[in-house]
Amino acid sequence: MRSSGGAPPDLPFALVETVRGGIRLAAVDARAQALGIVPGLTLADARARVPELASIEHRPGDDAALLDWLADACDRYSPSVACHPPQGLVLDITGCEHPYGGEAGLRDDLAGRLARRGLTARLACAATPDAALALACHATADIGALPVAALSVDGDTHQALRRAGLRTIGDLAARPRGPLAARFGEALPVLLARLLGEADPRIVPRRQPPAVQVEARFAEPVARTGFVLDTLDRLVGEAAVRLGEQGCGGRRFEAALFRSDGQVARLAVETGAPARDPAILARLFRERIDGLADPLDPGFGYDLIRLAVPVIEPLGVQQLRLDGGAVADAELAGLIDRLATRLGRTRVRRLHAGDSHIPEQAAFELPVGDPAPPSAWPPLEPGEPPLRPLHLFDTPQRIEVLAEVPDGPPRRFRWRRVQHDVIRSEGPERIAAQWWRRRDGKGLTRDYYRVEDARGRRFWLFRHGLYETEKADPDWYVHGLFA
């Protein structure tokens, strides 16, 4: 499979790569091949033979990306598509061919689409993936006529087979397997069986086939976003019925919009709890489309829209409480799902207690719905003012401090170019580093002070390092702000 994109229109061209200091051809097009240029030749030799040969640097990453893109586009034919690098794709089309009127129809449809993209490809259908790959590679329709090279055996075995006069798969197939295994190794009969369709190997698809999948195909591509949304709503309704039959709800819903030119747009929404209410799901999809950074580009239109539910969980029929409690919970869960769909899961968070005495590790945030250990907050002493700040800086901010004595409370400090006179202070609250960090002298002890300035602003300051014992000239930082 070779892309002609970017190549001069009617000159022979080759992809070149640098091998051991020399520039060699990695791949050539049909025109160059006809002129006797083969891969492996140095560029200088090739140019000597065909001076007008165009050369493009070979980028294996681009090839892999193209293959991925094609595999995505092939999702329209079958849910199980596997990549066979560097240049093969295997589709398991069992039971998928009827919309195209059989295998031949599917093949024609695929060939037409590839040709429209300017891609040349060899297509083959066979009972097993190995056979299909071999038929496509060797451009034949008869398995018996395949050369023994079609078996992916190592060079020595290949040589031995040739010496024994076995040239085609047909020669091998006619022979009893026992002696073949004894002479050419255990792997050969296994590979042969897979090629001949005696074994039934499976491909490992790129995507796990979803638990529930519904789709809508259009005879003519549709380009109106409104129609796309209506179709999604309808598919969501169908999926909801299917989920209801199974007594399940989905946690993740993926819509794939297949453009007629092969581009695939994928939209996914997740819910915090299993859901199958079509109205809620349709609204989430609308949120998702509204929240897209780049709006949907329908190009020449979509000809297939598919909705898959890969993650499902049991969901019984909800019974409503008389006081409306369940309704309120569902309302809040719905709100959180909408926010998470619009902004991203990590932007809707809950606060949890961390098990540490170090202030910045005493709490952490997790997306709502993520499992977390139960948080235990220290009990409050009646009559005490708050001892921890409302806002904490991720990185403590350096300040200039004046104190009466070097290890005393601050009297005046300058933060963000503003002078603050301290009129009340309390401290120090000594917070030492963890013992395993204390040993190498990197974890310094912090002396925290709660201070209030003349205008009533309350700060949480600390001196980093004990004066003279840990550090000769400790720095001061503001770590948090009290209400």
Added chain:
Amino acid sequence: MSRESSLLSALRTQISAPAEAHAWPFVATGSSVADARLGGGLARGALHELYAEEGHHAGAAGFALLVSLCGDAAKPLIWVREDKGERGDGRLHAPGLAELGADPARIILVTGRDALSVLRAAAEIVGCGAVGAVVIEPWGKAPALDLTASRRLALAAARSGVLTLVLRAGATPSPSAATTRWRVGAAPSGPLAANAPGRPTFDISLLRHRSGIAGFDARVEWDRDARSFRDAAPHRVDVGTPLPGRVFAPAAVRTVAEFGRRAA
């Protein structure tokens, strides 16, 4: 007869009142001065703007949190912030929230990339009746929060009954559909033993009141044990105490060894 006529007139006023004026209960702050002037407290299901005094962002944020605590304790509080605010003003610190009397498990934090996404998320939240209170905190001037946006929020709040607080720092008051507008700053607290900073204390002034008379100042103090505000006792504030004559700057203190090295 008189009973019937009074009933009729009551029904007439109920019908003639606009649909949005749903009678949501007030959130009593606990401060007798403020509650008396507001006619019972801050209206739930309405938009309230809190403008932080310059340099008093943390104080105003604390006041917003504490006002929301005065409301429905069972429903969650959602705090919507902007990424820039998270970086510039510091993150909300869960132990600090707990020490002010809030339950961190009841708080949901939402962050938006910019003011517009904050406002969109806020509109979604304010419309949800399962939420107790929401604090909307766009960063800086936030021109996206104009009269239209605030009107939209106010209408959604009136329908759902969510106590909606808009926290502004570094912004000048602009026309809005808010029911009340406040200027909030931290105030010197009543000192504890050994001159330690005391309970959170705030200076609040009502700048604008849609259905009442604006213009009063109050100093309120948060009583964590009662989960309510109270009027702060006036106490002496010794502003501008001269520093004692001899002041060591820690940066200026050098060890003898260091001086020796410098001399050598």
